[in-house]
Amino acid sequence: MTSNPVFIPGPSNIPERLRRAIDIETRDHRSPDFPALIGPVLDDLRTVFRTERGQVLLFPSTGTGGWEAALSNTLSPGDRVLLGRYGTFSQKWAEMCRQHGLDVEIVDAPWGAGAPAAAFETILAADRTHSIKAVLVTHNETATGVVSDIAAVRRALDDAAHPALLLVDCVSSLASMPFEMDAWGIDVAITASQKGFMLPTGLAILAMSPKAIVAMQAAGLPRSFFDFTAMLASNHSGGFPYTPPVPLIVGLRESLAMLSEEGLERVFARHARIAGGVRAAVAAWGMSLCARQPQLYSDTVSTVLLPPGADGRALIDHVYRAYGVSFGVGLGELDGRAFRIGHLGMLTDVAMLGGLAAIEMAMADVGIPVPLGAGVAAAQDHYRMTRGTALKIAA
Amino acid sequence: MTSNPVFIPGPSNIPERLRRAIDIETRDHRSPDFPALIGPVLDDLRTVFRTERGQVLLFPSTGTGGWEAALSNTLSPGDRVLLGRYGTFSQKWAEMCRQHGLDVEIVDAPWGAGAPAAAFETILAADRTHSIKAVLVTHNETATGVVSDIAAVRRALDDAAHPALLLVDCVSSLASMPFEMDAWGIDVAITASQKGFMLPTGLAILAMSPKAIVAMQAAGLPRSFFDFTAMLASNHSGGFPYTPPVPLIVGLRESLAMLSEEGLERVFARHARIAGGVRAAVAAWGMSLCARQPQLYSDTVSTVLLPPGADGRALIDHVYRAYGVSFGVGLGELDGRAFRIGHLGMLTDVAMLGGLAAIEMAMADVGIPVPLGAGVAAAQDHYRMTRGTALKIAA
């Protein structure tokens, strides 16, 4: 412990165990040891995505690279896609679609709401020619702290009997909140190393369904670095199509071991418990979340709406400079009007209380009326009452 | 950040910078590089002890080993020594004197009081034959959270015109609270690596005055591992009399660099600020410290007296098991009736607030009446009001 943990919605704090795991000497990725590393990692990732039929791919990249990989391996120039927009990250994905020459139809939902499944269904049902090739949904919108109902989107596709692919960004939800690739009929799921996997930034992690693999054969967007075909072929023979980031893959193996030892259900319960304390604090401050209903509350990030007149950017800048603690600013239309508390990964309840205490001090400093200790007390109460529900992970 | 920081009065939390510094490959201690390491470290330590005339010695050991080294290098079997006892650690040092065949005269002070300078003066003045060879004082009694007035002990010796050596245990004060070896006329000062220097346990660090070096020539207690003469001779030629713990010495060099970059005055101010928040919380809980008066309050450890009926051991066990946070139990006559909060080294205000929140939850859990958030709020108020007074250290 030197500095304080971060309370940003990713990259999350890296557990000691993972820091030790990735701090390794150079290993030859063409040696016989590499196949023994990459194979089991790809296999075990399927457990986390909750897929039996899917295949997993890793790219030395980020979630943004993962978005691109998902598009360019399944779609062709001019393809029509349907995208739900309800935050900064869904907006960025929409822009990327345009950059790659896709015909993106955006369905807006209010910030604070989730994926517009009903609107999707209407559009899909009307698309008799099946001109829509893919539906793109952000599972957990990191800008608003909203988790969407992907099963409802699946039902929209099914009810419309529409064959479009379902592409889901689960960057800030996988390995932190329930996610069901097979059960929700997802065709491409996209995440990254620096959120629920608690590793440094540097890996895009994707899973694709058999249906997506079929679509890949016809996908006409140009691709090379992110080409799935070359990656699958190399992986199949225990290799990588170019130099792999071995330390992060070793780290991912260890992260998977940690998740497996704790059990995904307990990992989710731990996130829900930490998030519950944060939400109790927000209520005690007399503020509300951007997320409109409890079932939309994200367990990895909370976007807190500030009272009128408060300056969210100044608050976040102040808490960093005065107390050395990082929180997230409001993004996009919430710029200045909100701030975000990241609470994913290996955060303890005690660390979270320190974070809440810090933001309380900072709010008081910048003139946002909040009684010192009030949010902390509410969270303490929550953590006391729920401490039997989640087990600790050893470092 | 994986687990929580510790709030024990040592070993203190190790800053990242020092963890990186000590994590090194094996280096040959007989190479030309070793003299370039050990010499400056010994020199720079004099700045921290605040001595120009003294010499510094390092032993691969602990503070307890440092106590023994101080005794065996300056005294002879049967020598009469005067020792102030007002806590567990001064008591242990007294026992050690007996084990080494010294004639130890104990001057008791109440736990919660400091070194009994007045009683010392009376005894010293009465010792016309100067049969007392040394006065032994614990600067910061880690059991009670009391810092003693060493200058007053010095005056007691001076006023009695007594030539006894002054041996001072500064294990839990040096590099955290003001300490003045030369100005206070200290002959042997004893500390260790795992407190204010923020390193792992493993080094006893001593400074001795020219007068102590003279006494050393006649000191008849047997010694070999802790022999100052051999150590000084080896160090003088850039060596060590046996295998030195190179990583810790490299770490000590880095620790000295950190202290120097921040400046000792700011280091002390930072400790005082963190401690002030803890004391504000204790007051808000309606409890009191073992230390009887503000000028006795330690800035590295606070010993909190629990209300009647509370079980201090159960509290500390519970906060560890339920929330993963380490505090210190009450020791000796405070066993069960108190607990201790360590607040030395690189702790941030935010980490301290997390610690206070944890112990509040635990007190509530075990039935000690304390309003959740009350101590935290008092500490938040203190930290907000004083945040301009201390600068942060970069990791």
Add this chain to the structure above:
Amino acid sequence: MTSNPVFIPGPSNIPERLRRAIDIETRDHRSPDFPALIGPVLDDLRTVFRTERGQVLLFPSTGTGGWEAALSNTLSPGDRVLLGRYGTFSQKWAEMCRQHGLDVEIVDAPWGAGAPAAAFETILAADRTHSIKAVLVTHNETATGVVSDIAAVRRALDDAAHPALLLVDCVSSLASMPFEMDAWGIDVAITASQKGFMLPTGLAILAMSPKAIVAMQAAGLPRSFFDFTAMLASNHSGGFPYTPPVPLIVGLRESLAMLSEEGLERVFARHARIAGGVRAAVAAWGMSLCARQPQLYSDTVSTVLLPPGADGRALIDHVYRAYGVSFGVGLGELDGRAFRIGHLGMLTDVAMLGGLAAIEMAMADVGIPVPLGAGVAAAQDHYRMTRGTALKIAA
């Protein structure tokens, strides 16, 4: 020292100092500290590329990603490009051009020769309409151990008065061998973190000339993750267009500090000295290099031609399994007929001698006739005679 260093042509061995630098807690990339990190790193990289006019860009990716970034930011679908092919990596870049719809004209040179500047000039001179938009050259072909004369390629362009862009892959040469972006008139230079910068895999590092920036405006290939415009804009305001791999950027800062402290000229001399010992050993074995002439010899990788009948794959597999040492196999048309010795980065002469001793044992084991110790002795002689010419870097 646990395992042996690797003798592959990258990833190179990571110095302790860089391992310590990248092993950090999570830092908020939106905090005020990030601009203070990224800005100087981008600036200092220009010194290594030897460019005053160029701009540097970093992507969380690999050299392969860097190739794609170079293409997609400067070219449009159907653009004609000229590419020299004389090894596996130049071949792979040619394939990538095709994947992105470029009209690639390949000029083959024998494996063991370098970039065909004369042939380029003929073609360029004949291209009166300037239909060729870019010339693509691999500076150091990692498959053959050949370093090409980029200045000659520049002269070919100049002599033909041709405006095509000059794109150069310096993945396995930059920061190890002389490279002159401005003097050689290079428009895009592409390298990665895991070679001369001695870091783990994970960063593509590019520099682009003002002329390339102009070309970028018109470049029609789709791009988003690798988009230079968004990256330059973000970097300009101290940010990153998506989550940056902070640990590797911190490591790059430290790598740049190491290179600067040693001085690039000495870094090059050190590589030349280590390589000279390897070449002396190869000669003592009675074998020859793939590189046909001394001026083509790479100082980062030597491709050794095996005697007829020898099985290069079996040799490399054996030396790994029997002695735990990694070398490179022959690639492409050299598959089975050669092996490669990587000698870049922080390798010491003593480590290199251990590597040569290992491959000698392995050759003897698999029946390739070589007198034990012969190559080692030749390299020892070289290292003894040249030890004054290169200084050691402290860890």
Add this chain to the structure above:
Amino acid sequence: MTSNPVFIPGPSNIPERLRRAIDIETRDHRSPDFPALIGPVLDDLRTVFRTERGQVLLFPSTGTGGWEAALSNTLSPGDRVLLGRYGTFSQKWAEMCRQHGLDVEIVDAPWGAGAPAAAFETILAADRTHSIKAVLVTHNETATGVVSDIAAVRRALDDAAHPALLLVDCVSSLASMPFEMDAWGIDVAITASQKGFMLPTGLAILAMSPKAIVAMQAAGLPRSFFDFTAMLASNHSGGFPYTPPVPLIVGLRESLAMLSEEGLERVFARHARIAGGVRAAVAAWGMSLCARQPQLYSDTVSTVLLPPGADGRALIDHVYRAYGVSFGVGLGELDGRAFRIGHLGMLTDVAMLGGLAAIEMAMADVGIPVPLGAGVAAAQDHYRMTRGTALKIAA
């Protein structure tokens, strides 16, 4: 791999796995986790000492501290002890006996010979009153590279039916060469962390027999830091009598796991194999070892006698400054006339070959006639022929 491994007879090179193990955050040594750490470590150490009846003790100290602990816990002032002297370290132990007021009777053997069991027997047989309280023997004399026959010393005691304790320094042999505490009837065995256990310096590790524990009750030498009684009592309840060096104890747990995974017999075979290559090189150089007969050859350190006129100190200084490699100088009566090669711990054959190549270059540089590559070739031959006899340990 940055710098070169060391070839000194300790501290040995620290394996990556152990570096990772000891690089930990501060842990509370009074928490419930500490008993779960210390207990199994003490238990498992008995397997390495090969004792079922003995008890193991750890002190934050060094081998020198272990010597003192062995003396002060089993002997009384004026006690007569018998000590075999045949090198620097046995000489130092003899001096320590005198410093603690013991009546030490030294039995000299030539440097290069081992413990004088026959002379011991004569003296012991003549000691009808059993005035001799202990026999002190250095198992592996690090100055001469001689391993002594402790079983023969045991027989000398038995044949003389003498009840003296047998105290054995196994600092540079335990966990590297066969050692049998129970079978050899050893009463106190003394080692340290930085040799066969491959950890940093900082732990004295002792094992004592039931007979030694009985002797302890009557032992009159003063002791406190090294007091066995307090240590055993604390350990018994899962504690430590003062602040323990937790990181090193955690490291020792991991070291024990590594030894157990490999198996002690294979660890010994691995050391014998590496040492065999060194001895082959020495023979190829036309030089001889200090150790007079093959059965005296140490598998952890070889002391090489230089030809007349050679300056051993200059050689060792030169190889460090010119090639960055550490070897040991000749000590005591071998000062200047010999040098020492340490080959214990995790050294690979390839690393050892690099070391031999380095010292060959240095010998040539300083004018000691040795054909470059000759020793390396002899060692290569040895390592090739024996590579099936020892398995590699994974890092």
